[in-house]
Amino acid sequence: MRDFDYAAPTTLADAVTLLSRGNGAARPLAGGTDLIDHVRTGRLAPDTVVDIKKIAELNVLEAGPTGLRLGAAVPCYRVYGHAAIVSDYSALADSGHIIGGVQIQSRASFGGNVCNSGPAADSTPSLIALGAMCVIAGPKGTREVPAEEFCTGPGKNVLQPGELLVEFRMPAPAKNSGSHYRRFIPRNEMDIAVVSVAASVTLDDAKQKIIAARISLGAVAPKPLLATDAAAVLIGQSPTDDVLAKAADAARKIATPITDMRGTAEYRTHLVGVLVTRVVQAAVTRAKGEKLDYRPGH
Amino acid sequence: MRQHALVNHRRPKNEDRTLIGLPVAERQGYLQRIRTMATSEKRKYKVIGTRPIRHDGVDKVTGRAQYGADVRLTGMLHGVVLRSPHAHAKIKSIDTSAAAALPGVRAIVTSADFPDQVGRIVELGEGAVNMRHLSANVMAHDKALYKGHAVAAVAADSIHIAEEAAKLIKVDYEPLPPVMEVIGAMRDDAPVLNDDVRMTEMGTVKPDAKASNVAAKFLFTKGDVNAGFAKADIIIEREFRTATVHQGYIEPHNATVLWNADGKVTVWISTQGTFSVRQQTAELVGIPVSDVKVIPMEIGGGFGGKISVYLPPVAAILSRKTGKPVQLLMDRAAVFEATGPTPGSFMRVKVGATRDGKIVAGDAWIAFEAGAFPGSPIAPGCMCVFSCYDIPDARVEGYDVCVNKPRSNAYRAPGSTQVAFAMETVVDEICEKLGVDAAEFRIKNAAKEGTRRVDGPVYNRIGMLETVEAIRDSEHYQSKLTGPNRGRGIATGFWFNAGLKSAVVATVNLDGTVSLIEGSTDIGGSRTGIAMQLAETLGITAEAVKPQVADTDSIGYTDVTGGSRVTFATGIAAVNAAKEIQQQMVERAALLWEVDASTVKYDDGKIIGPASKSFTFAELAAKIHEVGGAIIGHGTSSAAEQGGAFGTHCVDVEVDPDTGKVQILRYTIAQDAGTAIHPSYVEGQMQGGVVQGIGWALNEEYFYDDKGVMRNATFLDYRIPTCYDVPMIETIIVEVPDPAHPYGVRGVGEVPICPPPAAIANAIHAAVGVRMRDLPMSPPKVCAAILQK
């Protein structure tokens, strides 16, 4: 592996200083499950690796009346092991559970996953569907960016040199709401999404009609998408087959997938419809407070 | 400390407890539950058929077992192989000066460092190899013939320095158009990979033959195929394709080599065959075989892919240049891009049957991708395609074709899985059209003792029929499968099983145990299977035998661990060694008793003399030195040929009609094991073969881009099954003893991989009504087939 220096700052200020000083050649290390592989294969060539796991702000995990704070370096296992996330921000738990195997989940973080900015990242659609804001610290202070605006293309995002993603903030869930994330993969685990969909829905008091919805699509465009039109189709409607089919159609319209070893563009577009239908249905089931019968990969 | 608390907790509380801290009775209960075989099994033998703990087991569950990559030698250097980024390119020049100047770099090799090889064909026990091609595969000469082809290698003080140095080697390539697919490669206008390859047929090249990618043609006929089809009421003819797949062993290739100052070369390696490595290495570096000693380390899977050498000759030259031991380890990408695979194929199979369900004729046309150099398993492919059935008139034509992919290698029943996929799917379609039960149809047409194969010979006693009957009568096949998009399929497969040569030496110890030295490297527990046959013959326990795999200087010539041959052939050698020991024990007892040896006999672990005199084996072992030296039994086997192995599989699948994804719900395999020596490891071979077959059926494939670069050379994107993808694999061991083995053993390792793709294709058809004829049957393909229905 290429040689590099290693630093493990304990304060956000030190981390920002180290990252700024590197002039682009310093890379933050959270779980390292992508970074170390990328350095080994030569896709990344940092001179300095800045381990950010010892910084308190990046390890925050708090759910309260004002919402959820999820530190960028919190590993997946803590996400799906958190009772409030499982019940109120279920899509996040769904994502965390299928990022790599259990060993990867011991280390990989949502922050790292989002910052790698892969179009097929498993955490990004859930964060988008749940309306997450990304809190970014940098040499010029702190700023916030909505999750759907964070990624700008394959491997690209809004972070400027010296900037660091600190945490995600999500609003507290409304009454009668539920969320779900699911991806399609050829195996049942240990795979990269061919297509992925996250959805969060809120039902009316009678738990019949959808009054709010957010849908996000992964692996069908240069970056994860917020499917505004597909969500709009659902508003004021009961989730009938017909309504779900219309939402699926709307989602398919914004998909611009590529053909690669994981699937053809046509197949991916087809899967968008299949998954939107299934994922919205699942989110509705959860919004009703019913148990979702779901095994990852099946 | 938490660690200490755990440790204390585990300490057994008193002496009555067994190793695992449980009373014996309770422990037996667990064992019963772990072990899957019915307790009512009838027992013909004392040791054979039991399930002793393997002799190398504790080392392997504690991390103490030493594999090839675990070798640590004083002064050892670390090497890296530079590999071609192009699938097909002329190598115009290689400049190693910048790499050589990097501090810590000790030596660099290119093909210029290897002796020239003429195109001599060398017999390697399990097959013949053209040495020029083998040498050019180990280190590319004037052309790189696949992405990942070795071009140069560096040895340095650390692996990191070696990696940096490899990047500094400048290779000037002239890229050529890659030839990636078998049918295209056969065309007259296709770029030709090797200018020394011409089509041979039965060892003969036509005088006017041009250089070609088609390296060999095979033709087999039986009877009059046209007359046969004329009798048919139904004829099904279909075309099939299968993708290139890899053996997928978890341990990457490795070699550590010391070229000593006295000219002797020692190789530490994980290999399927030490003697094969010895010969290949000696030939490729140009020294006598007796100057090479190969020390077998534990091997982390092979499945046919760890027979050919890649690294030992390279490490040997690096060691010669530096005077130090050199270790070369492949990374996973190199394993995928430069080793393995089994060929992709194109096949056309035509079968005719009568209305009453009798197969009357078969015709097959098969082309396999050999990879960069000739040598695909096209011959066995041709010989296996109709091997499960008694077909009066048949014809098979096959071609071995070079393409810009890694040089193909044996993979578990090489060639047979591809053709079973084609044949067994056609058979299923005939059953569907005729409206007959798939098991009954196979029973009616089964090959049996006396059936003449299309390649000519007549079968001895085989168990094809019995495996189909076992599936037909199984609870699984008899049960009703319910639910939408679910279907059941069956398929049968055949493999020859090899005999070849083995040697063992067994020495009686004074405490009544026997040390057993063998040359067969142990990939899956064969040490124990061999020890059990020795124990059975001597009438002692399996635990009383201490088996060990020895290096090439310490044991007689032994062919590779492959061809499902070890339990069979090395087992025969062990039985022969045991018989020698019996004889010597009888002679010693006679001396001790001062009687004539003709009055003493060896019976079931006892030595019995006149007048009620007797010794147990251990009693006599303690006294042998009173009347002589060590008792050593030698055993070899060479002439015996195995009868074939058959297996029939039954699978239930559920297809997601919206995505095309296939889930395996239930799987049962019935296989003829002749006699199962250690049933757990027989089941293990069956289960392992099935799951490899499931991977081949559903998701495994080399995915190439238009430049001939493999895009999925990782375990993330080359998708072998995980445990979350498969159910328990139910096993039915059928025992039709092989008359060629003293205990009736048949090899079990290979044939279980053959039927799964066809069985799953047939189940998919039953579930959603589409016929899949292209492997892998990955979700996009199944989905497309459903949408086109």
Place this chain on the structure above:
Amino acid sequence: MCHWLCQCLGVRSKKDEEHWQSQWHTGNRERHDLLRIMATIRQIQKAPTMSKKRVVSTTINGNATEFLCEPRQTLLEVLRSVLNMTGTKEGCTNGNCGSCTVLLNGRPVTSCLVLAVEADGASVRTIEGVACGSHLDPVQQCFLEGAALQCGICTPGFIMQTEALLEQNGHPTEADVRFHLAGNLCRCTGYDKIVRSVLAAAELKRCEATT
């Protein structure tokens, strides 16, 4: 020699190089040396700066352990090549096979994707620390008796991953086991006997806990 000389002279940059060039006598022998030295300097300048080795203090299998490593060395590399603990196996070096699984502060990780420097202050448990002296752990015992291994290369990883599972879930179902072990690849067994052995080990551990 050249490398050593450069280090002695402190030659790290173009400026240094020019300085020494002007200072050096240019007799034949010296010129030859100088050319070699300059070639080496160019290599050093091209190659990334060698980082200093770090001292890392860990607890490995209950024993306080210090080692020296470069930042680029993974925990897997240090275990195998610095500490000679070769029980942890390498299968893919990108976290997809699970052969190199160890427990880091009690959590299972693929040690090929952990920098050794990250283990500073951490506790590491490897396959070498699973048995207690000559007494096998129930997981090891059940793998052995259940014939859950053939070639054995994946076995240390499976055992570590099973240890992690059974510490957090003493009553796993077959589905739990299969999901939890999905990050560990085995190419030999078809997983049947591994899954059975894990279930048996869970039962055995429960039984041990009550006796």
Place this chain on the structure above:
Amino acid sequence: MATVYIPPALRDLTGGVETVEATGHTVRAILADLEPRYPGLTARLCTDDVLRPGLMVAVAGSMSKLGLRTPVPENAEVHFLPALGGG
């Protein structure tokens, strides 16, 4: 009298005939018996007095590693086949 199966690729020498009868107690003797009747057969099957690389002989249903020395029992079948390897 043994029955020798002529591989399809060599049947140009036997006028298309699939099986021929021959006498001899070894494969070498069998070929010697056939050569006068089918000139060139030995050269197509052998090189330097051994079977060509990649070829094997099967006698009475068993593949033999003894090549031309393989004993041929009375009334046995003799087949010339490609050599096989396993995984």
